[in-house]
Amino acid sequence: MTALLETQGLGRRFGGLQAVSDVSFSVPAGQVLGVIGPNGAGKSTFINLVTGHIKPTSGKVLIGGKDMTGAKPWAIAHAGVARTFQIVKPFRGMTVRENVAVGVLYGSSRNGRMASALERADQVLEEVGIVHLGGRAPGELSVADARRLEFAKALALDPKLLLLDEVMAGLRH
Known part of the structure; x- marks a missing residue:
């Protein structure tokens, strides 16, 4: 069965800082998974990589078996992945x-x-x-x-x- 999400060797560097390094795992349908770690461990960066808000410097992001590495956030959303943000970002001027x-x-x-x-x-x-x-x-x-x-x-x-x-x-x- 194809995983909803799979990452293969996913990584992101910011200059000399390796924020995410060689993350490989998969999430099958129906699974609840938590990513834990201390502040600055790269958890939010990882979510940003998966959802297209930041492009990876290495590795792949597969959604439903399709390579979505570096895709725009709207394309990731259309592929069925939604996310929340640490800082609430409502659309101003709307109810x-x-x-x-x-x-x-x-x-x-x-x-x-x-x-x-x-x-x-x-x-x-x-x-x-x-x-x-x-x-x-x-x-x-x-x-x-x-x-x-x-x-x-x-x-x-x-x-x-x-x-x-x-x-x-x-x-x-």
């Missing part, structure tokens, strides 16, 4: 609901119809527990609700693979 609808419109199951995108956005917002905040501006959200929005935006893409970068960042017990 919470509209932020999520963007993911529906441009995700792997996109159909281009705003009415159905808004309907699906409401479903995703319900799933993450913030449907009641759909009409608000993202800047009005608490840190916890902003994290939920970030998660909802990724879920709206209807991904086959979801990568969560520092999912608990900014949250307290």
Whole structure:
């Protein structure tokens, strides 16, 4: 069976710093996998390499068996991979609901119809527990609700693979 994600010898240098070095592994469908390490270990860089936000200096990224090494982030998203960011990055000038609808419109199951995108956005917002905040501006959200929005935006893409970068960042017990 083809893995959802496979990396082969993946690496990234920034000048003299080797941020990611020779990472090879695969993620089959249905598996939950955590990448752990201390601050500065290259975890976020690895996610950026997989999702096309940074190009690798060595190795390959395969998504569903297809070589997507160095592909643009939108191409990775269309291939069924979504991600969250450590720092929440909502689309300013849009409501919470509209932020999520963007993911529906441009995700792997996109159909281009705003009415159905808004309907699906409401479903995703319900799933993450913030449907009641759909009409608000993202800047009005608490840190916890902003994290939920970030998660909802990724879920709206209807991904086959979801990568969560520092999912608990900014949250307290």
